[in-house]
Amino acid sequence: MKTYRIATIPGDGIGKEVVPAGKEVMQALAKYSKSFAFDFEDFDWGGDYYRKHGLMAPVDGLDALRDKDAILFGSAGDPDIADHITLWGLRLKICQGMDMYANVRPTRILAGIDAPLKRCTGKDLDWVIVRENSEGEYSGVGGRVHQGFPIEVATDVSVITRAGAERIIRYAFKLAQARPRKLLTVVTKSNAQRHAMVMWDEVAAEVAKDFPDVTWDKELVDAATARMVGRPASLDTIVATNLHADILSDLAAALAGSLGIAPTANIDPERRFPSMFEPIHGSAFDIMGKGLANPLGTFWSVSMLLEHLGEHDAARLVMDAVEEIASNPHLHTRDLGGSATTAQVTAAACDFIAKSMQASELAA
Ligand code: ATP
Numbered sequence: 001m002k003t004y005r006i007a008t009i010p011g012d013g014i015g016k017e018v019v020p021a022g023k024e025v026m027q028a029l030a031k032y033s034k035s036f037a038f039d040f041e042d043f044d045w046g047g048d049y050y051r052k053h054g055l056m057a058p059v060d061g062l063d064a065l066r067d068k069d070a071i072l073f074g075s076a077g078d079p080d081i082a083d084h085i086t087l088w089g090l091r092l093k094i095c096q097g098m099d100m101y102a103n104v105r106p107t108r109i110l111a112g113i114d115a116p117l118k119r120c121t122g123k124d125l126d127w128v129i130v131r132e133n134s135e136g137e138y139s140g141v142g143g144r145v146h147q148g149f150p151i152e153v154a155t156d157v158s159v160i161t162r163a164g165a166e167r168i169i170r171y172a173f174k175l176a177q178a179r180p181r182k183l184l185t186v187v188t189k190s191n192a193q194r195h196a197m198v199m200w201d202e203v204a205a206e207v208a209k210d211f212p213d214v215t216w217d218k219e220l221v222d223a224a225t226a227r228m229v230g231r232p233a234s235l236d237t238i239v240a241t242n243l244h245a246d247i248l249s250d251l252a253a254a255l256a257g258s259l260g261i262a263p264t265a266n267i268d269p270e271r272r273f274p275s276m277f278e279p280i281h282g283s284a285f286d287i288m289g290k291g292l293a294n295p296l297g298t299f300w301s302v303s304m305l306l307e308h309l310g311e312h313d314a315a316r317l318v319m320d321a322v323e324e325i326a327s328n329p330h331l332h333t334r335d336l337g338g339s340a341t342t343a344q345v346t347a348a349a350c351d352f353i354a355k356s357m358q359a360s361e362l363a364a
Contacts, residue, residue, distance in 0.1 A: 003037045004069040004309055007274070011046040011090060013283025014293035015074020021295035021346040022072055022302045025321070028350035029306075029314050032357035036311060041068070045090055047078030056089030062097045070305045071276040074298075077283035088140070091278075095133055096140075098273035100266035101164070102171045103131035104304070105249040105280060112327035113257035114337060117232060120255075124233040128179070129252055130172040131245030133266055135164045138242045160196035160241065165203040171269055172239035173211040179237060184216040187224050187240035187248065200241070225251060253280050260294030260335045261326070263301035265308065275308055277301040287334075291341040294333040296322050299349055321352040 006026070010019035023040060030037050043064070045057040056076065058064075065071060076090040077083065094100075107127045109115045117125065139159035146152045169186065176184035186204040190197035201218060208216055219227060221244045227234060228251055240248060253262035262280035279297030287293060299322050306315035325331045331348050332338025 001037055002035060003039050005039045005041070005067065006305075007041050007043060007065050007068045007071045008073075009043045009045055009071060009090075009094075010074040011076045011283070012048075012078050012086070013075055013285050013288045014281070015046070015076075015283060017288070017291070017293045017342050018279060018295045018298040019072055019074040021342055022298040024346050025299055025302055025318060025349050025353065026072075028353045029317070029357070032354065032361065033314065036314070046076060047081055047086065050078070050081055050085070050089065056086060057093060062094065065094065065098070066273060068274040069309060070274050072298075072302065072305060073276050073278035075278070075281065075283040077285075079285055092138065092140075094276060095266045098268060098276075099134060100268045100273070100275055101132065101134040102168060102265075102267040102269055103133035103245065104175070104265045104267055105129040105131065105245075105252065105262065106300075106304075107249070107252040107256045107262060109256050110261065110323055110326035112329065113261070115255060115257040117229065117255055120232055125256060127232075127235050127252060128175060128237050129245050129249045130168065130175060130237065130239040131249065132164065132168040132240070132242050134242075135159050135161060136242035158193075158196060158241075158243075160200060162199060162203060165200050166207060167269075169200075169204050169207045169239055170210075172237060173207055173214055173216070176214050176216070176237035177211055181236045182214045183236035184214055185224070185235055185238045186216060186218050187221050187238060187244050188218055189221050189244070191220060197241075204239075221248070224248060228252065228255060249280065258294060258335045259297070260333065261296045261300065261322075263297050263304055265301070265304045267308070275305075277305040277308075291343060292334050293342045294335050295342050295345055295349075296325060317353060317356055318349075320356070321349040324352055325349060 008019050010016040026038055050056050076086045078086055109125045137158040141157040141159050142155040144154045188197050188201050190201045253259050259281040264278050264280050266276040268275055303315045303318040331340045333340050
């Protein structure tokens with residue numbers, strides 16, 4: 001019996017509701033599994049921790065995560081704390097501190113979900129956005145001088161290294177190669193940003209030579225937004241810089257029906273460190289504590305976590321539960337136009353898992 005060590009970091013807002021829901025789903029799986037178990041460690045980092053200690057997480061916080069097999073994360077954001085403090089103090093500290101350089105965001109319109117692109121079905125919109133997660137526009141290089149004076153200067157320097165571009169573009173080509181359509185779109189802005197993005201394009205053309213079976217094209221980021229709405233079926237795997245992919249993936253999540261469904265994986269492809277899985281949405285303070293949060297994005301993230309651990313059957317089962325719930329309007333939370341609660345959706349997912357695992361045990 002394999003025991004996976006899992007860190008859970010609910011963070012802030014509805015993260016405190018959806019991460020426990022994700023943990024319940026994992027516990028439901030473990031209850032019936034003969035091959036794996038989970039050893040959870042919960043971390044209370046985030047806005048409340050900051051109010052007590054002046055930091056979003058302990059200085060040596062990463063040490064407690066390094067020996068884990070995976071991390072399930074909720075969100076970081078607090079109405080009383082500046083966004084750059086919550087983001088850099090927790091999520092980016094973990095992602096950059098453990099070099100999780102590939103941020104992977106699948107998007108599909110699930111059957112039963114009323115998505116804004118009316119003519120679209122799941123077949124027309126089935127994307128994976130690969131976001132560079134370690135440098136670029138969010139490298140943290142920059143500063144402010146003459147603060148508060150009229151001559152104040154502030155800079156945020158986008159840093160793109162050849163090695164950083166190469167490793168993420170190669171990761172995206174490999175992912176595209178593993179998907180049925182073998183299709184990759186490299187998002188750029190090399191018309192206006194004539195240094196780093198031109199190098200980005202050059203690297204893409206070089207890496208492409210190693211993947212002759214992958215069809216690839218280049219798209220400017222502004223044109224990419226229009227293409228996502230106008231010709232969604234022309235896209236499959238998409239790779240973009242940190243900022244570009246951040247924006248494109250929120251658009252993707254909204255086009256698929258709700259921010260509440262979309263998952264994210266922050267992957268260290270070399271597996272030197274644990275990878276971290278989280279719903280794409282933020283802390284959503286407007287609905288916090290009301291039982292309205294849609295946990296499906298977290299469940300889909302749990303499915304990606306299990307896939308990363310190599311537990312393919314369990315990953316598939318959790319995804320089946322997500323699709324089953326999506327197809328049942330009685331189990332839709334308010335963001336999907338329904339009135340189901342977080343607890344009801346979670347119970348339905350656990351029930352689906354229990355029944356499926358009992359049935360397969362009987363069949364075995
Ligand atoms: P942050 O500042 O932490 O990034 P936010 O609160 O500004 O987050 P999001 O959490 O990304 O924004 O979401 C925007 C809105 O979408 C929320 O205010 C909420 O109404 C809705 N929403 C997001 N996630 C969910 C969810 N899981 N279930 C239901 N509604 C959601």
